[in-house]
Amino acid sequence: MRRLSLRARLLLLTAGLLLTGLTLVSAVVSDQLERFQLDRLDGQLRSMTELISRAAGPPPAENPAVRPDLLDPALELFGTPYVVYLDAGGAVAGSLHSSRAGGATLPSSGTLRTVPTDGTAVDLSAADGSQRWRAVARPAARWGGTVVSAAPLAETDATITQLRVSSLVAGAGLLVALTAAGWFALGRGLRPLRRIEHTAAAIAGGDLTRRVPVLAPPGTEIGHLAASLNTMLGQLEEAFAARAASEARMRTFVADVSHELRTPLFGIKGSTELYRMGALPEASDVDEAMRRIDREATRLTALTEDLLLLAQLDEAPEEQLDRAPMDLRTLAGDARQDLRALDPSRPVSLTGPGGVGAPGPAPVDGDEARLRQVVTNLAGNAAAHTPPGTPVRIGVGTAAGRAVLEVVDEGPGMTAEQADRVFNRFYRADRSRSRSGGANAGLGLPIARSLARAHGGDVELETALGEGACFRLALPLPARD
Incomplete structure (x- = not known):
């Protein structure tokens, strides 16, 4: 049996109550008379x-x-x-x-x-x-x-x-008139709910941008309902957009991981196939193939460890840290020596934050090994993406209530679109650049930012095309007793 609509049920309830009231009033009046x-x-x-x-x-x-x-x-x-x-x-x-x-x-x-x-x-x-x-x-x-x-x-x-007949006739007429008036009044009162129903149907059809129109003043029940529904719809749209973006990132991540894993695996398989087919007759050829296999295996190991670290940082970042008091000046000095060792012709200066003054103290409560990995990634990024001999400045100290270590190069810089995506996993601004030893897989900067955020800080980027790049590690100062 088909259920009656809300309008019909309300009307029947109202008519029933009205009929009961009229009957009681008529009975009381006739009895009193x-x-x-x-x-x-x-x-x-x-x-x-x-x-x-x-x-x-x-x-x-x-x-x-x-x-x-x-x-x-x-x-x-x-x-x-x-x-x-x-x-x-x-x-x-x-x-x-x-x-x-x-x-x-x-x-x-x-x-x-x-x-x-x-x-x-x-x-x-x-x-x-x-x-x-x-x-x-x-x-x-x-x-x-x-x-x-x-x-x-x-x-x-x-x-x-005569009184009872008159009451019956008048009550019947009044009941019919009030029922008709109630039908139209309920239709007008329930009109906002029908508009809400149409909006919900449109959203169910896939139009997540639809919102419930302003149907009544905010202080009324319909106004509260419309505001609550619009808030919920906004959250749903954001959730669906976030899910779509997450799925897109996951697809890109899986494709990039497959690509990164496929390249060294093909190298290893190709070398083993050449050996199996007897295409390596000389001992020197075999040694070269083994060196290739070892190099690709090293790349696979490094890539696997980076992926595992990222997964652990996503799941439980604080558990990956072994905190102890330290100073970022130690890491800045080591990064300076590493850059000079990579390119002796590259001028590397050590200054305070913003290039002002001498290096200052930058105490933090952090995991030295993990923070060293962050600084190494930033320094290696500057060495890999700037021409040989390009000056690099390492600034260390405190600024705006934070411990700061910045790596500033005078290289080609990046566009705004590149700067927005540089911390994405497997993103490389120059995909044509050759990779060696497992480097440049597009995970260095994402790992650096994840480790910084695990410490309660962040890695910030200031860059413009033709004006170099400034990567800044900013961490909270240790709490004073």
């Missing part, structure tokens, strides 16, 4: 009965001297169309009744005897059952009998019936 009319009639009957019960005696059962033209107005004045005198044995000793009430429409004598004489009003039925009567009885004061006063309830019943 009936009680009021009965109380008024009972008061008239008690007054009439009390007055007649003190009279001298009952009139004869058949009294032709009574004139209907005088009796009817008198009885109507007291609101008692029927008065009966019962003797001590319960027989009718006399009666007075309006000319409009007579015969079978009057209560029978048998029912009159059942009326209690304490003044309590009771309901009686007409002899022919055509209508109801209200009766009150009192004992006579001057003779041994009972006086019973009765009045028909036809007018009261007609009034109550």
Whole structure:
């Protein structure tokens, strides 16, 4: 069975509550009106009965001297169309009744005897059952009998019936009118939810840029809902974009790793195939092939260790460090000697940060072996990507509340696009540059930045095309006791 819409369910609930309310109000009003009319009639009957019960005696059962033209107005004045005198044995000793009430429409004598004489009003039925009567009885004061006063309830019943019919008709009309108004009001009130539904459908179809429009003031429930949904949608779009970027990086990473591993593996396999085919007849050829295999195996080992280190730094960077107090001046001096050993013609100067003054103290709480690896990578990058003889400056000291070691070269520099990607894994600004000994696989700078961030710092780059490059290792100073 198809479930009803929210609009229909709300309308049915509202209509049901309205119908219940109208029914209760109609029942209470009709009951109060009936009680009021009965109380008024009972008061008239008690007054009439009390007055007649003190009279001298009952009139004869058949009294032709009574004139209907005088009796009817008198009885109507007291609101008692029927008065009966019962003797001590319960027989009718006399009666007075309006000319409009007579015969079978009057209560029978048998029912009159059942009326209690304490003044309590009771309901009686007409002899022919055509209508109801209200009766009150009192004992006579001057003779041994009972006086019973009765009045028909036809007018009261007609009034109550008319009230109930009017309430039913008016309530039905009001219910129909309010139900129609509620249908349109609910449609207008739920319109923002339909727009939210359409937005959600568009997003489910793949349009992650869609947002819920401003449907209501921010302080309303719909406004809060729209704001919360837009915040959630923004986070979802960012999450999907991050996932897509991560997948793209993973595909690039896998392709680059495959390429980097395939090159040395092909060299090793090619050398072994030449040996197996007997294409290396001389001992010198075999020695050369073994040297090639050893070189490619060294590249594979270095690449594997770099990949393992990156994976460990991604998973738990702090666990890869063995911290101890140290000073970056030691690493700066060693880097200066390494650059001079690689290229004796290259001028290498040692200064303070920014090239100002002499080298200053740069105390840090770090892993010396890992930080030495960072500085070695930065110095090797300067040596590999600048022409021989290009001056290099190594600055060390403290700046802006941090320990700083910077490697500055006067080489060709990089474009903004290259600078943005230089810390990406396996990225090489010049892919045509030959690699030797496992170097230039595109992992040196990513490893350097990961190690720096594991220490709570970073590796920063300032460069421009034709203006050289400045790689700056910045680490937090040790906390003072």
